[in-house]
Amino acid sequence: MQIPISAKAREMLRLTLTPGVGPVLSRRLIEHFGGIERMLRAAPADFQRVEGIGPRLAPKVASGLRESERLADREIELCERAGVRLIAFGEPAYPPLLAESRDAPPVLYVRGDPAAMTRGYTVGIVGSRHCTAYGIEQAERFAAFLASSGLVIVSGGARGIDSASHRAALRANGTTVAVVGCGLSHCYPPENAELFQQMCEAGGAVVSELPMETAPTADNFPARNRIISALSLGVLVIDAN
Numbered sequence: 001m002q003i004p005i006s007a008k009a010r011e012m013l014r015l016t017l018t019p020g021v022g023p024v025l026s027r028r029l030i031e032h033f034g035g036i037e038r039m040l041r042a043a044p045a046d047f048q049r050v051e052g053i054g055p056r057l058a059p060k061v062a063s064g065l066r067e068s069e070r071l072a073d074r075e076i077e078l079c080e081r082a083g084v085r086l087i088a089f090g091e092p093a094y095p096p097l098l099a100e101s102r103d104a105p106p107v108l109y110v111r112g113d114p115a116a117m118t119r120g121y122t123v124g125i126v127g128s129r130h131c132t133a134y135g136i137e138q139a140e141r142f143a144a145f146l147a148s149s150g151l152v153i154v155s156g157g158a159r160g161i162d163s164a165s166h167r168a169a170l171r172a173n174g175t176t177v178a179v180v181g182c183g184l185s186h187c188y189p190p191e192n193a194e195l196f197q198q199m200c201e202a203g204g205a206v207v208s209e210l211p212m213e214t215a216p217t218a219d220n221f222p223a224r225n226r227i228i229s230a231l232s233l234g235v236l237v238i239d240a241n
Contacts, residue, residue: 010086014065029061112199
């Protein structure tokens with residue numbers, strides 16, 4: 001399914017695909033140049049004056065931005081094949097709670113309905129992958145009650161507490177969003193493929209800040225936790241061990 005990609009999302013995607021440029025530095029670059037279009041036209045020497053770059057990193061950033069145009073074309077093709085939307089920072093569909101974060105992602109990859117992140121009140125429920133039966137019981141109890149009361153359940157799509165929360169929200173005919181620690185070309189954990197599909201069909205979403213083919217490595221998961229927190233008005237932690 002082909003989904004239109006806005007010009008702004010394409011530009012922000014180029015920042016995401018530039019090596020060494022994370023969310024914080026992306027915002028500094030845009031603020032320094034007064035907009036992403038001016039930044040993309042800047043000379044290599046201009047990047048030296050941006051806080052956190054300097055003379056050693058500036059040529060690499062400039063080179064990475066040039067290369068990012070080709071990479072962005074390929075990334076957009078992957079998104080279109082998979083039916084994934086790109087939501088850029090600053091666009092109306094970008095979650096306002098997340099936008100307030102200092103390290104908000106320049107672009108979000110979304111499978112399902114992007115409005116699930118902004119539809120009413122949101123609450124995070126997270127916890128251990130290696131949880132107890134009691135932890136599962138409590139995750140299901142809270143998720144079902146909150147979802148049936150109209151709150152959107154946000155979690156990480158992982159085994160254990162996360163999956164229990166998503167499933168309970170669905171059983172309560174609620175909306176639930178998973179923020180995952182890999183690109184959306186992957187399904188992790190693989191046994192949750194059907195669960196993620198059910199979430200999207202029920203008006204929820206699976207979300208990532210990572211390029212489509214990014215593998216689910218351990219380093220990715222702490223960073224995705226900040227997105228779960230920033231999307232939520234509050235976070236309930238169950239069986240944290």
